[in-house]
Amino acid sequence: MVDSLRKFHIARCCVLISSLFTLAVTAASAQQNMLYNNFAESQFLIGVRQFVQKDYAEAYETFQKIFQEKPHNQRTTAAMIMGAKALYQERQYYPSIQLLKNFLNEFPASLYVEDAHYTIGIDDYALSSYLDAAQEMLFVLDYGTNRKNIVRAQQLLDNLATQYLSSGEIAALTSLARTKHTMLLLSLYGAEKKWQKGNKQEAIAEATTIASQNDEPMLAKQARTLLARFENKGFIKVGVILPLMRMQPALTREKTLAEEMYDGIKFAVDAYNTRIGQNGTTVKLDVQDSEHDAIIAMNAVRPWFSDSNVVAIVGPIFSNVVSAVAKFVSPQRIPMISPTATDDGIASISKYVFQANPDYATRGKLMAQYAVLKLGYKNLGVIAPASMPSSAMADSFVAEAVRLGATIISQQRYTQGATDLRSLFRAMRNDIAGFNAAYSVSFVGRLPYGEIIRRLHAAGVRQSLVDSLMANGSEVFASDLFPVNGKLILDSLQIPTRKTGVDVDSLQYPVTAMQAVYCPITNSSEIGIITSQMTYYNIRTTILGSGEWNDPNELDLNKRYADGAIFNSDRWVEDSFEYNQFAGKFLAATGRMPDDNVLFGYDTMELLLHVIEQGGTSREMVTELLSQVSNYQGFHSRISLTEDRVNSWLTMLQYKKGKVSKIGEFEYKKNPSAP
DSSP: OOOOHHHHHHHHHHHHHHHHHHHHHHHHHHTTTSBOOHHHHHHHHHHHHHHHTTOHHHHHHHHHHHHTSSSOBTTHHHHHHHHHHHHHHTTOHHHHHHHHHHHHHHOTTOTTHHHHHHHHHHHHHHTTOHHHHHHHHHHHHHHOOOHHHHHHHHHHHHHHHHHTOOHHHHHHHHTTOOSHHHHHHHHHHHHHHHHHTTOHHHHHHHHHHHHTOTTOHHHHHHHHHHHHHHHOOSEEEEEEEEOOOTTOOSOOHHHHHHHHHHHHHHHHHHHHHHHHTTSSOEEEEEEEEOTTOHHHHHHHHGGGGGOTTEEEEEOOOSHHHHHHHHHHHGGGTOOEEESSOOOTTSGGGOTTEEESSOOHHHHHHHHHHIIIIISOOOEEEEEEESSTTHHHHHHHHHHHHHHTTOEEEEEEEEOTTOOOOHHHHHHHHHHHHHHSOEEEEOOSSSSOHHHHHHHHHHTTOOHHHHHHHHHTOSOEEHHHHOSSSHHHHHHHTTOOEEEEOOOTTOTTSOBOOOOEEEEOOSSTTHHHHHHHHHHHTTBOOEEEEOGGGOOHHHHHHTHHHHTTOEEEESOOOOOOHHHHHHHHHHHHHHSSOOOHHHHHHHHHHHHHHHHHHTTOOSHHHHHHHHTTOOSEEOSSOEEOOTTTTBOOEEEEEEEETTEEEEEEEEEOOSSTTOO
């Protein structure tokens, strides 16, 4: 029923950054009766940029200038809210609360009142003022209208009620609730607290009452899962099948990977059992060694068929073994979730099979949706190895991009390991040049050369640049002067242009019609091959890559060519207080820091434990609840299993100015227009 403390904190930065864009868009409509102030408008945009870049101290100073301006202006209230959020990020919780209380006193009818209460609540949470934080979340649930605020408030209230609030405090909150929904929600929390204190009959009676509320279907469902937990006694078992290679003394890649993943799984279960204690269903692990062999793995899992205590299986981890075991296990209706399998079609074997890692098709389709829907690109290209899995990602990218209405200008495939791709890039250059003619500045006509130079200079173009470009020929291309929307800018300056075909053989002329090219490589050593030859052939475009691009050393070796490349990854760990806490505990327990393999195991097991805590104490309930997992925040990635039981989240990264940075997270959806 609840997300853990760490999941809330990991998400908080993303939450605040996403909310500021809503503030930026709606500020003007929220303050129609206030005077318009140009200074405030420009400063607000600067403050937003500083906030996004995590320059929170500078952002606060910028927003402070705005809300201290008198008289009030169209950005006053938005600046107060954003200033308080910047203070929160700087861990200045008391000043943040004071600023928001001043806001509520001065602007009680503002559209941002619920934002203010939510931000006060997370300030209180950070200060360990848990009851105060819960009251603020209750206000948002009772009076809020913004769906994101309401969802976040309920998630935090879930965490507070489960982890920090006493039965008496929950009862006190109930007296403050103003809607049936919040009253029932608090009653549900109270039922769980009563169960934990041993008042089992009262807890069952209260949960039963909530389960009968047909006009609150979500809470009724939560109550039914809670009742299922109440009715379960003792323990349940989770089968774990990994290539531990116990019969082989040599330290192999598979053995190391499996041991690290098992460490993460076991750590999650140990922490869960300690927390649950005597008041819930404990979990026992039944660990079997697949020896990285499909036949051995199938024999190893057979005893679980008749053991009704085994409600789920974690593993295997390599796609070929996962596929074989899934076909073998599925008739027994035991849900199985693989932390790392990426082959296409595994989850389609049956409704009992789940992939916590995106498969290749999802990766390609997700990047297509990101390019078309997020970046707004319509003219795309692909260059990729002809071998698996790159070809599968490239094919799914093309199919999804076309489905969304984009045009694939050029597709090129090469043999894996090839280093000389000149013929492919020449062909791509030809395709792009033929797709869209270029425009150049016309120096022949009624407008004198001096006047053209004057207008270009006014638009920010140096005369030395024009002279340099003309030294290479008689034409100056619009794209050389203005890389983005060059023709439109020249038209606005009333500078004559003429349409001209690009001289494909003259590499000094860029081709720019292809807005992005997808390059799902098989090895990071291909980064230099792709980027250097694309630069040599003067193909100006945004590079979109697969996870193999996330190699900082290889990117640095080719930083002249790779700057600006965008790629996705199935792993990205935030340097957060919550992660550092987890890493410290893991270090104390195991003597080493957690790596990627540990996190894949830990997050998958934590997700399964979350489902068990929701009432997943039988095979069918685990299957049902896993299929409903949406936007679950792990340490290495978010996880959603609603799209055919395959994780649909990847983290988007960008290499810029010698640094790989996270630019966001993106989810693939079959119906991207759905909320």
